[in-house]
Amino acid sequence: MSFFDHLVLGFSTAVSPENLAYCFAGCALGTVIGVLPGIGPLATISVLLPFTFGLEPTTALIMLAGIYYGAAYGGSTTAILVKLPGETSSVVTVLDGHEMARQGRAGVAIAAAAIGSFVAGCVGTLALAAFAAPLAAVAFRFGPAEYSSLMFVGLLGAVSLSSGSIARALGMVLIGLILGTAGTDLDSGVQRFTFGQPLLWEGINFVIVAVGLFAFGEVVSGLDEGERGEGVSAPMGSLMPTREDVRRMTPSILRGTAVGSVLGVLPGAGLSVSSLFSYTLEKRVSRFRHLIGKGAIEGVAGPEAANNAAAQTAFIPSLTLGVPGSPTMALMLGAMVMHNIQPGPQVMTRNPDVFWGLVASMWIGNAILIVLNLPLVGLWVRLLRIPFRALYPAILLFCCLGVYSLRFSTFDVFLAAGFGLAGYVFRRLECEPTPLVIGFVLGPLLEENFRRALIFAEGDYTVFVREPVSLGLLLLGALVAAGAGAARSKTGLAAAPG
């Protein structure tokens, strides 16, 4: 059966009225939970899983997959509008996305994110369809040494991508690293920074840090700055991107898609770093790189494309090798097993209608999401016009509910409030919270993989430079750091009085 025949089979399966309806329902539901802080695709999928038992396997998987990337779309909407990253992949979208919202270009930002995600989704789906098996084989050559070098480059990127002072960014990354160590150490079982509180044994949840630093911190400093009772100060511009905007977005989207498609295949860590790498790349390579950080459309379109491409290609190791790259993927695999589909290389031959139906529905899901989200942009943007005295309490309420829903614990809510206070203090000290969050997410991954690489290498530190991919990544990191240093000295010279 040729590739074209496969696609035809897939689309004929996916375009049935029932499958389309469930795809739409999944995407809509996914968007809603992506927007709401706290409850995420993982919890939603697991709660809905039993209800899908009565459905056809393909239909069930289509709906669950729709929830999965619908949530990614929703997460970027809140990142842009209210500076609250819905998940790790939207952290970077906050930077330029919210700046654009402040400048009255929220609609354009959301549209850019949606368009970027759609294009990337199409390409990612194609990559999944055409290159699933060979890509998967490559992915597993990526061992702990390579992962730790990748994380290291990510951390260097986090420092270099901030627009403020390097010292402050470095400090924030270090604080993020320290916060990331809280919890029970993986290798020794020693409890670090738990202060005898069992609720901290598994570390601090990302949602708590994100909600606290971004949402609560933003609300408090907004009150402090004494914003006028109105909404966003700048006049609301057009909701749709102009031709100029589209011209600027296109190279970023293409670059982001490439970065995301490659990184997404790496099980586990790829998803978290894809948007970060795209942002760093844009900062180095884009023609408008001097504007990135101040509301450049490249800073939104690129990372969003990267993270959606990664979300699609993340299915590759799961479907072809039965090895999930993330908890959500593990759940999807569990769903497949529940419906008597064994994931693995044979899934393409034994259940072609399921595999290709799923692939086709991914493309349809992306199409549905863009159809859903673009018209909704006007609605989302109108939210910004709500006077702060009504908007802030609503944000606080939803965030508290979201944090509480994680584990029915008020401790979590108070912890988030504590981070809110910290977020306010950081703002007053002109320290951006983004490098902290990136350090918080990547730090534990770096530590875990670094130590594991050393265990496998039996204590030989040269493993990080012996392995070609690892060495290549470290050299890339050196380039990133050098580039950041050069850029800064250039602007320093320009800014210094003549």
Place this chain on the structure above:
Amino acid sequence: MKTFVRALLVAAATIAPLFANTAQNQPIVLVIPFSAGGSNDSIGRYLADRLSRLWHQTVVVENRPGAGSAIGAAHVARSAPDGHTLLFVSSSLTTMAATVTNLPFDPMKDLQTVGLAAVGQSVIVTGSRIRMPTLASLIEQSRERTIFYGTAGVGTTSHLAAELLNDAAGIKMTTVHYRGASNAMIDMAGGRLDVYVGAVASLMSSIASGTATPVAVAGRMRDPAIPDVPTAAEAGFPGMEADVWWGVFAPAGTPAAEVSRINAGINAVMETPESRALLAKNGAVPRQLSVEAFELLVAADLQKWSRLAKARGISTN
């Protein structure tokens, strides 16, 4: 202002139905100390659903993940012992009790065993670097070079079971900890990890795709999902058993009549063709035990793991 106060009073009055909770229609809360998703959660939710149908009473699932299963278990241990709050947990409760030194509750004293829902077997799997898929070959290779075994975390069943293998075979495999079985399988697929001892349920997809090769079942009988794989006893290592189970507990002090009633309910709903089918998908089978028999099982497990943990120095502080 007056309108506001009036509105507030009306709103306050709407909570009146809350006080209508009499003992009969008060819901039973089944606390699952794991996050939503995964075999623990799906089996627990299934049980809750079936019990509520049997008793015509609402049985609500509350996920309270955290600290392994300690948060949820501690919550139940502190709850009122009236049979309305129950804990659904896996055998990780005993491995946790054996290795965690500062638990916020005492699993033996603060919890009362109620009933067993299902049991599953563990299987020893090997990666591509092990020459032949037999236990003997694995042991022979372990004497030639460093063999790495993966775990789902310090003090988990996979960790303790592998240490049991070290003990039984007199070998010294090197520990590599992961956050969960799936992450361990990633390294096994990459040819870096050699051994993993885990529940058949969590390893089925890796076995099916050829990533992991089953070598021996760490249990009393061969597993129907992998009928060609011998037990560890057949391969020459009796005592290498690491069954996982899922059971229900109640706070200590719950009246014996309540406990028996719930035990009967669990035994009734789990021994049906439908339950068997669902459990089979999770690599488990139902088993009916009386309250006392379950208590003995839990105590035996705890003793086995505590002894091993102490001998091998495995603990988290």
